[in-house]
Amino acid sequence: MEIRKKGKWLEIVVPKGWTERTIEDVLKNQLQIPKTMLHSLRMDKTVKLNHQITPWQSLLKSGDFIQLELFVEEEFGVTPEYKEISILYEDDHVLIVNKQAGIDTHPTKEGQLGTLANAVAFHYQTQGLQTKVRHVHRLDRDTTGAILFAKDRLSSSILDRMLERRDIKRTYLALVHGLMKQKKGKIDEPIGRDRHHPTRRRVSPTGQVATTHFNVLKTFPSKKLSLVELNLSTGRTHQIRVHMSHIGYPLVGDELYGGQAITKRQALHAHSLQLFHPITNDLIEVQAPLIDISEPYFEFMNLKKVPN
Template sequence: MNEANGYYDPITYQVTQQEEGWTVKAVLDRKLKLSKRMRVRLKTVENGITLNGEACYLSKPVRAGDVVAIRMEQETSDDILPQDIPLHILYEDEQLLVVSKPAGLIVHPTSGHYLNTLANGVVYYWQAKGEKYRFRPIHRLDQDTSGVLAIAKNAYAHQMVSEQLKKGTVDKLYHAIVFGCPDPAEGTVNAPIDRNPENPHERIVIECGAHAITHYSTERVFIDAALVKVRLETGRTHQIRVHMKYIGHSIIGDQFYGIARPNESREERHQWIGRQALHASLLAFDHPISGERLVLEAPLPQDMSELITRLEQLDETER
């Protein structure tokens, strides 16, 4: 990263023979996939958009071999206090930082909760390396959900991956340990989700809600429990937790969306893990610059592995 003069390294595209005669705007739109909002923003930046290193009109035609470039000003998250929090980094380059978030860690500071978040740790990490970025999570994980989380280092990278999320080309796989054994063993939950009118903090399946689709498949079966793999087609708040409850297989340890009247054995299992047994195990998307498919994985954390061990031991005892 070249931080000279308060700018990041430019992002470039070299015009091909097939694109000769296009305008600079066409290259920005079709090849760099620049949003209208970002294009307008870059026009206010000195040399934010250049052709062969020089400022240009967007209507200017290009020739084969020309280089269209954009450059962005450095940004920082001055409203986030740096805090030394250990990070488990899965991948990092000049565009992205991908971490494995532990359970119990909130992603972003909220009103009255300014410290002990992932954002505090990431800002500290960047400052310690002498780097300047703004904290831009591409997606979110609940406080008590662990696993893969991607952070963009600039507005362009954030836009490019966010567009993939909207198009449904990002693969998001989770593992959950649920009560009961789903029947059928694999299937799709297509049920709209919205806030509970009686409790704004809770989401429920409701006819007038937002479109929500969850695919699941059972990987292991225990006595009155199962390890399931879940793939999200949409990304509604608390979607997996709400959908699994909806089909009668709430996640073990989920005190908010858990079973309403657990029997004694289920109540005991709720205490075997200190949070919902839900883990974002895989995130895959196209790199915002190279287009290469990135596949980032995080193994099951210790508390979920220990829960599986206890369920295995219970199986052996009750056989």
């Protein structure tokens, strides 16, 4: 399928497989545009066929052009602020950034600066792109690694739905205290708020369902540490930190959940991201290298030194 951006329009060249299908069928079932957005596109008359506004029941033929007014100018939603960002992947629809430690994903109060979202807004501005900064998921302030942004409203809607269905695979690395005896496994424990602490979470029978899969990559007997690969079937706040602490292996540096302060932050890194592109359906796979492994103990998380 041939897709291209032309100004504010997304232009799709109709492939042979769409012949004799209606515009509406393709929008609903092939592009999987959410109902609310379909209604908006219909009311605003922002779908064209071969540069003409055409009834949505019109049949398509190979080589036709479907055009969607997708790249409209929007407020960033945050104040653009210059800060270097490490880009892992970018096209007209998707941006994946390798987040460094010590910054929030997005502002938590009006006018806040210094977040990754502020830096992404500045990046958009330098590209001449005027669009809302849309993070698809977030990472804790001191967690590093791959984080996904949608650059248009359609991609944002599709990616949000993919995240809900767990169709976006996020793989983390964590350095934990203790030598883990079980090499692979699953932690199935609900997580809720800790009523005795404003930010902490805890395993609670009344909490939300939470599932974490783990795989021990390497142990370091002299340091009594384990390097663990983790995948989430759910996305609860502090999920990895809570679950690993609950089974007796808190993250190095994670004082909130019982880790020792031998590093300045918790040793958690979003190592890789895998998803199908929201528009083209092409497979996207990225790996986020650790930006700074100079701090003691973080060198143990450098996969280049860890055998498979």
